[in-house]
Amino acid sequence: MASSPRKSRKGTDAAPLLVPARALRRRVLRWAVRGVLGVAGFFAVLVLLFSFLxxxxxxxxxxxxxxxxxxxxxxxxxxxxxxxxxxxxxxxxxxxxxxxxxxxxxxxxxxxxxxxxxxxxxxxxxxxxxxxxxxxxxxxxxxxxxxxxxxxxxxxxxxxxxxxxxxxxxxxxxxxxxxxxxxxxxxxxxxxxxxxxxxxxxxxxxxxxxxxxxxxxxxxxxxxxxxxxxxxxxxxxxxxxxxx
Structure with missing residues (x-):
């Protein structure tokens, strides 16, 4: 009895790997934006405070x-x-x-x-x-x-x-x-x-x-x-x- 053809590892493994990679990029981007906004907010507060302090x-x-x-x-x-x-x-x-x-x-x-x-x-x-x-x-x-x-x-x-x-x-x-x-x-x-x-x-x-x-x-x-x-x-x- 002929054995069924083996599934390509390329087809089964590549897709699951793409999802974590995209999620990682999105996460890094989110944290980068938060970091920039946090630094901007910090200096904005200082500029405001030092206008009178x-x-x-x-x-x-x-x-x-x-x-x-x-x-x-x-x-x-x-x-x-x-x-x-x-x-x-x-x-x-x-x-x-x-x-x-x-x-x-x-x-x-x-x-x-x-x-x-x-x-x-x-x-x-x-x-x-x-x-x-x-x-x-x-x-x-x-x-x-x-x-x-x-x-x-x-x-x-x-x-x-x-x-x-x-x-x-x-x-x-x-x-x-x-x-x-x-x-x-x-x-x-x-x-x-x-x-x-x-x-x-x-x-x-x-x-x-x-x-x-x-x-x-x-x-x-x-x-x-x-x-x-x-x-x-x-x-x-x-x-x-x-x-x-």
Missing amino acids: NPPVNIYQLQESARVGGLQRDWVAFDNIAPVMGRSAVAAEDANFCLHWGFDMNAIRAAVAEGGSRGASTISQQVVKNVFLWHGRSWLRKAMEGVLTPAVELIWSKERILEVYLNVAEFDEGVFGVQAAAEHYFGVDARSLSALQAARLAAILPDPKARSASNPSNFVRNRTRSIMAGAETIAADGRDGCFR
Whole structure:
């Protein structure tokens, strides 16, 4: 008696294998979407909270604290910072601060034209990097900065952005914020800074480890004069209107 033909293993085994593979792909995709939404929600909550709550110590400050053995930092409200300090910081780092939505496209185009030899980061971008992210060059950080900067601009006021910037900026090794910097270099409160002192502090950015506001090099002196002139121009033409 002839035996019945054997069933092909290909026909019986392949189909059951396809089902788990598809299910696995769907599961991975679901978890990936949940992960992205979870990260987005986390940062959305932080952006909202920090619009009125002062950010705690950030990643870079923790790194510097471990390296130098402590930090000098003392948060001060924007109303307790000399107005000339805000104008000096804007003149030094982001002259069109009141005119853009987080990115200065003219500065970016100029940087691209010069082959990337000059920086184009706005004060808003620097706040996002310092408060929410980490230092260092990577595509991931730049991508996250690109997403978070418009969100901060949308929810925070320009005055709040500048207040946070002045309170988290590094002014010397282990010295963060304008209040600690004013005491460290000049022995005064941030509210009492003169135009010269404010310009000196702005002049040491963004390289405070190599520059000094109390013992300025010729470079810092020249940059100070330029910043003082820029701050006066910003006050005269109204480009300080969003934080005046």
